[in-house]
Amino acid sequence: MTAPALEARGVSHSYGARKALDDVSFSVASGAFSVLLGLNGAGKSTLFSLVTRLFALRRGSLAVLGCDLQREPRKALAQLGVVFQSRTLDLDLSVAQNFFYHAALHGIGKAQADARTAELLAAVQLGDRANDKVRNLSGGQMRRVEIARALLHRPRLLVLDEPTVGLDIGARADILTLVRGLIASEGMSVLWATHLTDEVVETDEVIVLHKGKVRATGLARDLSRQTGAADIKQAFMRLIEAEAQP
Numbered sequence: 001m002t003a004p005a006l007e008a009r010g011v012s013h014s015y016g017a018r019k020a021l022d023d024v025s026f027s028v029a030s031g032a033f034s035v036l037l038g039l040n041g042a043g044k045s046t047l048f049s050l051v052t053r054l055f056a057l058r059r060g061s062l063a064v065l066g067c068d069l070q071r072e073p074r075k076a077l078a079q080l081g082v083v084f085q086s087r088t089l090d091l092d093l094s095v096a097q098n099f100f101y102h103a104a105l106h107g108i109g110k111a112q113a114d115a116r117t118a119e120l121l122a123a124v125q126l127g128d129r130a131n132d133k134v135r136n137l138s139g140g141q142m143r144r145v146e147i148a149r150a151l152l153h154r155p156r157l158l159v160l161d162e163p164t165v166g167l168d169i170g171a172r173a174d175i176l177t178l179v180r181g182l183i184a185s186e187g188m189s190v191l192w193a194t195h196l197t198d199e200v201v202e203t204d205e206v207i208v209l210h211k212g213k214v215r216a217t218g219l220a221r222d223l224s225r226q227t228g229a230a231d232i233k234q235a236f237m238r239l240i241e242a243e244a245q246p
């Protein structure tokens with residue numbers, strides 16, 4: 001049996017007295033586009049900080065393709081590509097230079113980094129911008145660069161935290177199409193965190209996170225059916241309102 005791309009078991013995290021994640025368990029199926037759906041403050045970024053080991057995991061377990069993040073961190077992180085909510089590109093370096101730094105961090109040699117950079121920039125339709133300073137790109141182009149850069153070391157799972165924030169409708173659609181395409185073209189798995197239900201399609205796996213708790217998991221169309229909702233937007237509202245009921 002194939003291990004899930006990501007498995008969270010009983011994960012909790014607090015900032016002082018504030019509980020940001022409360023006994024969170026879910027699986028991200030291998031080869032699927034999974035959406036971590038939650039409003040601001042749901043705990044999405046906290047979960048990303050734990051998955052990427054920015055924060056130490058104190059409660060529960062996380063595994064990337066069957067590799068436990070605590071026991072085999074290097075092996076687990078080698079299979080993970082990350083796009084954070086805030087931009088992490090150096091604006092004063094060229095696109096290619098940003099790639100080379102990232103490649104060096106992953107121990108990828110110059111020749112291999114050159115070839116992979118060219119291949120990835122072409123894949124995100126920015127092959128002609130390799131020598132431009134990042135500062136001169138549009139917001140949508142910067143996002144595409146970050147996604148391409150996250151793929152340099154050929155991860156099996158790509159996690160993205162609110163990747164379309166601040167982008168216009170056209171750039172949002174481009175990014176979604178690009179990332180959905182990676183599942184077929186690269187055989188990857190994707191965890192896409194968002195609060196925007198219009199980024200979800202019926203066949204996506206959805207994890208509804210609300211106030212630090214998993215409220216529901218399943219295919220978007222099943223969540224709609226189970227809640228008697230017309231679509232995932234209505235299902236999401238019902239699921240998070242249900243929590244407020246006595």
Ligand SMILES: Nc1ncnc2c1ncn2[C@@H]1O[C@H](COP(=O)(O)OP(=O)(O)OP(=O)(O)O)[C@@H](O)[C@H]1O
Pocket residue numbers: 015018019020038039040041042043044045046047162
């Ligand atoms: N460094 C911190 N110190 C204290 N509380 C924090 C910290 N970071 C997050 N929180 C709190 O933890 C909870 C979860 O926040 P988190 O940023 O993980 O949610 P989110 O779903 O990513 O929301 P957003 O989309 O607004 O970033 C919130 O109540 C938030 O105020």
